[in-house]
Amino acid sequence: MKKYILQRFVLMLGTIFIIATLTFVLMHLIPGTPFDQERQTSAAVQDNLRAFYKLDQSLPVQYLHYLKAIITFDYGPSISNPDTSVNTLLARGFPVSFELGLIALVVATLSGIAAGTVAALRHNRLIDRAVMAVAVVGISIPNFVLATLLIQELSVSLGWFPAATWRTPWHKVLPVIALAVTPMAILARITRSSMLDVLTQDYMTMARAKGLSPWRIVIRHGLRNALLPVVTLLGTLAASILTGTFVIEKIFAIPGMGRYFVDSISTRDYPVIMGTTVFYSAILVFMLFLVDIAYGLLDPRIALHRKGQS
Amino acid sequence: MTTAPTHSACTSTDRPVLVSVHNLKKHFDLGRQQCVYAVNGVSFDIYEGETLGLVGESGCGKSTTGRSVLGLYDPTAGHVTFRGQNIHEVKGHARRRLLRDMQMIFQDPYASLNPRASVFDLIAEPLDIHGMYPDAREKAQRVGMLLEEVGLNASFARRYPHEFSGGQRQRIGIARALALEPAFIVADEPISALDVSIQAQIVQLLQRLQRERKLTFLFIAHDLSMVQYVSDRVGVMYMGYMAELAGSHELYHNPLHPYTQALLSAIPIPDPQIQRQRTSHVLHGELPSPLAPTTGCAFRSRCPRAMAVCQSEAPVWREHAAGHFAACHALDTDGSHS
Amino acid sequence: MNSHATSQEAPVITNDMFEAAPPDPQAVAHVLRPSVSYWRNAWWRLRSNPAAIIGLAFLIMLIVMAALAPMLSAWSVTAQDLKSQNMPPSSLHWFGTDDLGRDIFVRTWYGARISLFVGFMAALIDFAIGVTYGGYSGYKGGKTDIFMMRILEVLYGLPYLLVVILLMVVMGPSLLTIIIALTITGWISMARLVRGQVLQLKNQEYVTAARSFGAGTAHIIRRHLLPNSMGPILVQMTLTVPTAIFAEAFLSFLGLGVQAPYASWGVMANDALGVILSGDWWQLFFPALFISLTMFAFNVVGDGLQDALDPRLGQNK
Numbered sequence: 001m002k003k004y005i006l007q008r009f010v011l012m013l014g015t016i017f018i019i020a021t022l023t024f025v026l027m028h029l030i031p032g033t034p035f036d037q038e039r040q041t042s043a044a045v046q047d048n049l050r051a052f053y054k055l056d057q058s059l060p061v062q063y064l065h066y067l068k069a070i071i072t073f074d075y076g077p078s079i080s081n082p083d084t085s086v087n088t089l090l091a092r093g094f095p096v097s098f099e100l101g102l103i104a105l106v107v108a109t110l111s112g113i114a115a116g117t118v119a120a121l122r123h124n125r126l127i128d129r130a131v132m133a134v135a136v137v138g139i140s141i142p143n144f145v146l147a148t149l150l151i152q153e154l155s156v157s158l159g160w161f162p163a164a165t166w167r168t169p170w171h172k173v174l175p176v177i178a179l180a181v182t183p184m185a186i187l188a189r190i191t192r193s194s195m196l197d198v199l200t201q202d203y204m205t206m207a208r209a210k211g212l213s214p215w216r217i218v219i220r221h222g223l224r225n226a227l228l229p230v231v232t233l234l235g236t237l238a239a240s241i242l243t244g245t246f247v248i249e250k251i252f253a254i255p256g257m258g259r260y261f262v263d264s265i266s267t268r269d270y271p272v273i274m275g276t277t278v279f280y281s282a283i284l285v286f287m288l289f290l291v292d293i294a295y296g297l298l299d300p301r302i303a304l305h306r307k308g309q310s
Numbered sequence: 311m312t313t314a315p316t317h318s319a320c321t322s323t324d325r326p327v328l329v330s331v332h333n334l335k336k337h338f339d340l341g342r343q344q345c346v347y348a349v350n351g352v353s354f355d356i357y358e359g360e361t362l363g364l365v366g367e368s369g370c371g372k373s374t375t376g377r378s379v380l381g382l383y384d385p386t387a388g389h390v391t392f393r394g395q396n397i398h399e400v401k402g403h404a405r406r407r408l409l410r411d412m413q414m415i416f417q418d419p420y421a422s423l424n425p426r427a428s429v430f431d432l433i434a435e436p437l438d439i440h441g442m443y444p445d446a447r448e449k450a451q452r453v454g455m456l457l458e459e460v461g462l463n464a465s466f467a468r469r470y471p472h473e474f475s476g477g478q479r480q481r482i483g484i485a486r487a488l489a490l491e492p493a494f495i496v497a498d499e500p501i502s503a504l505d506v507s508i509q510a511q512i513v514q515l516l517q518r519l520q521r522e523r524k525l526t527f528l529f530i531a532h533d534l535s536m537v538q539y540v541s542d543r544v545g546v547m548y549m550g551y552m553a554e555l556a557g558s559h560e561l562y563h564n565p566l567h568p569y570t571q572a573l574l575s576a577i578p579i580p581d582p583q584i585q586r587q588r589t590s591h592v593l594h595g596e597l598p599s600p601l602a603p604t605t606g607c608a609f610r611s612r613c614p615r616a617m618a619v620c621q622s623e624a625p626v627w628r629e630h631a632a633g634h635f636a637a638c639h640a641l642d643t644d645g646s647h648s
Numbered sequence: 649m650n651s652h653a654t655s656q657e658a659p660v661i662t663n664d665m666f667e668a669a670p671p672d673p674q675a676v677a678h679v680l681r682p683s684v685s686y687w688r689n690a691w692w693r694l695r696s697n698p699a700a701i702i703g704l705a706f707l708i709m710l711i712v713m714a715a716l717a718p719m720l721s722a723w724s725v726t727a728q729d730l731k732s733q734n735m736p737p738s739s740l741h742w743f744g745t746d747d748l749g750r751d752i753f754v755r756t757w758y759g760a761r762i763s764l765f766v767g768f769m770a771a772l773i774d775f776a777i778g779v780t781y782g783g784y785s786g787y788k789g790g791k792t793d794i795f796m797m798r799i800l801e802v803l804y805g806l807p808y809l810l811v812v813i814l815l816m817v818v819m820g821p822s823l824l825t826i827i828i829a830l831t832i833t834g835w836i837s838m839a840r841l842v843r844g845q846v847l848q849l850k851n852q853e854y855v856t857a858a859r860s861f862g863a864g865t866a867h868i869i870r871r872h873l874l875p876n877s878m879g880p881i882l883v884q885m886t887l888t889v890p891t892a893i894f895a896e897a898f899l900s901f902l903g904l905g906v907q908a909p910y911a912s913w914g915v916m917a918n919d920a921l922g923v924i925l926s927g928d929w930w931q932l933f934f935p936a937l938f939i940s941l942t943m944f945a946f947n948v949v950g951d952g953l954q955d956a957l958d959p960r961l962g963q964n965k
Binding site: 380382409413422424425427436439470489490 | 863864
Binding site for chain 3: 012015018022137145239240242243251265
């Protein structure tokens with residue numbers, strides 16, 4: 001088990017390293033970026049950049065310096081706003097995005113798993129078909145489409161919810177819904193098919209024959225085994241929620257990191273783009289790492305990996 | 311081979327050797343310092359036109375031996391010759407030509423036929439690989455002929471394997487094995503997966519084919535009475551070693567090796583009065599594991615005649631009577647006393 | 649037990665009451681129904697799935713309209729008519745106009761072309777790279793396989809969309825760069841799938857049989873491994889398309905996709921955002937509707953294919 005965790009950890013570091021390198025290479029090899037000395041930018045910006053990125057030094061030195069900056073979470077100055085640094089933006093925006101993403105993830109996970117379980121338990125009855133129909137629709141409507149539709153209907157037409165910003169809990173409802181629907185639908189489908197696989201296994205029949213209460217059967221025996229494929233999915237779902245925050249924050253004018261990122265794309269504010277990419281990638285890779293550990297804990301075969309038989 | 315169950319004693323002088331196996335060993339590396347010692351040094355010859363039976367418990371290495379003889383596995387040690395040529399030294403085009411003469415019939419009629427292919431494709435596949443019968447009509451004729459030869463209707467060629475019974479599928483497999491006109495066929499438990507009544511039909515088919523086409527068979531099975539019926543000579547394997555090899559009649563009436571004696575005593579005789587009077591040699595003792603090679607004789611942990619030397623030295627394979635081979639220390643001491 | 653069991657009533661059974669049954673294998677084969685191959689069987693099953701048929705019909709309609717409608721319409725994709733800005737759907741402009749006076753109906757079908765193109769290209773490249781990579785890795789096995797899978801693991805850990813965004817920013821947005829970016833990591837699931845299939849299939853006895861009569865690697869892959877894996881491969885391809893369409897729309901929405909004045913559904917949705925608060929619902933409605941319907945159709949057809957091609961899974965559906 002320890003070896004497994006170590007393997008995963010090394011993999012995580014390796015991935016982050018690759019991303020950082022990729023970002024660095026792209027930024028420097030492409031003409032027209034501010035790192036290209038011929039580009040015309042204001043003197044202040046140039047000074048800032050040169051100071052931070054050590055542009056007058058040789059490439060390998062720049063690279064090492066860049067790596068060091070990444071590790072210490074120092075991402076340099078912004079171009080569009082030379083007075084602010086990427087770090088400031090991150091500090092300001094990330095907590096908002098994190099809150100949005102976390103709420104959405106929790107909502108999606110709880111309701112998705114619950115819906116999937118119910119559908120599996122009432123297999124082929126009305127509720128099963130209804131849940132699955134809604135789920136297919138859910139995975140088919142992109143989150144930004146849903147967001148704009150929600151605004152149009154529930155905000156503009158009906159006036160139930162506010163359309164923008166992030167102040168009160170009432171403000172948070174629509175963005176969270178928009179973000180959570182697709183992951184919820186995916187989770188519901190996977191949970192359902194996984195539960196169905198598990199429920200038809202012989203050991204479930206055995207549990208019923210032993211006379212265990214249905215509740216105990218479902219939770220103790222059924223859900224624990226059925227959740228394995230679901231856990232592996234959580235990593236990718238976290239990634240899609242994270243990228244979802246970009247568009248959701250843009251649509252709802254939420255002052256999170258995602259919106260700064262989207263703005264920086266339009267203004268070609270490369271330091272912000274780079275810094276955010278690396279930062280977010282690190283978070284995602286870390287989440288995948290956590291998922292791997294969770295999976296290792298849940299799957300007894302991995303824990304017993306070293307004990308001879310495989 | 312004749313249909314009546316009488317067998318001439320093996321004559322090593324009058325028929326040429328078709329396949330020769332020299333000290334064949336096959337070990338499978340499982341990683342993590344684990345290794346399956348499937349075949350541990352067997353040597354025997356197969357004569358043209360004969361049926362050599364190979365029997366033993368599950369896991370004794372008979373299937374592995376059969377596949378190694380065919381060239382499906384590269385041997386860990388030792389070699390196999392076909393018509394005098396070492397099959398592993400020949401490469402490329404010559405090797406393909408050589409392998410055409412050696413074919414295999416598989417045990418599982420359900421798994422050995424590609425479920426997505428039509429019967430025609432299945433039988434024509436060997437022909438396609440070797441570029442025979444490029445003309446479509448000739449190929450179709452050939453396939454039709456092969457089907458009829460194994461007792462199936464030529465119109466079955468358009469159908470799919472899942473539409474047939476086990477016995478019919480096995481016939482398809484036999485037709486496929488015959489496609490390249492081989493001289494030698496390894497039959498790896500060809501009837502084990504079939505119902506008893508169908509088994510007899512398939513065996514009769516094999517016998518007829520052998521007569522008409524002058525085939526040589528290596529017949530691997532664990533049904534002892536069937537092997538006796540079908541074979542000219544029989545070899546008994548245990549834990550990757552060959553324990554005994556003799557003419558079919560000789561082996562069943564005069565088994566020398568203690569393992570063979572125990573095996574034969576376990577064959578039920580369908581007459582209750584005789585069966586009641588028999589004493590069976592029930593084997594006691596620990597089964598050795600194929601993962602850990604034993605010193606000395608592999609059978610010593612269960613052998614009723616085990617002696618001290620059996621633990622330290624492996625028994626030597628030698629001819630104890632005309633055409634009757636065995637490897638056993640107890641026999642050696644018997645022989646030296648007589 | 650006495651073998652000559654008799655009682656007062658039980659009849660005596662003697663040998664002369666039986667006659668030998670002639671073995672006639674020909675007579676046994678009664679043909680009950682016509683021979684059906686695997687694919688025809690699957691098609692029949694797919695046909696009885698109403699959702700899948702509707703999805704398929706929609707997709708066919710979409711393809712036809714995307715090909716023909718822009719040519720048949722009086723309006724061009726880019727023609728601006730500043731006198732007809734923001735007009736609701738009418739008999740003149742079936743889907744209304746946007747804030748530059750462009751006809752939305754034509755632009756929707758043009759957007760369909762782009763989305764379908766992106767989707768199919770992504771699926772095709774997934775197939776080409778994924779099948780080759782996964783097939784080779786699975787067939788070779790051993791150290792080669794382990795090494796190739798490690799590479800996949802690292803690639804899998806790269807955040808897909810982030811890498812895409814990065815590339816788009818750097819390479820400049822256009823249709824070509826979208827396709828290049830999408831195909832960088834999209835084939836990973838296909839490779840994993842094909843590898844799994846090959847690993848499972850290569851130990852089947854019919855593969856051993858093929859080797860026993862001299863089949864080479866290429867022959868085995870072509871004739872045995874691929875055909876038997878085509879089912880899951882097809883399903884995976886069908887489900888790749890909506891992912892690609894979504895990604896294209898997403899990128900366009902962020903401003904990284906197809907550039908104005910050309911239309912893609914994502915671009916149209918992005919443009920529509922600006923006017924949402926003034927109640928011009930049709931500008932968002934049509935691209936949103938079509939994105940959703942297209943993705944829905946592909947998902948439903950993909951699900952249907954999966955049920956049709958693997959009868960065992962049908963128990964759970």
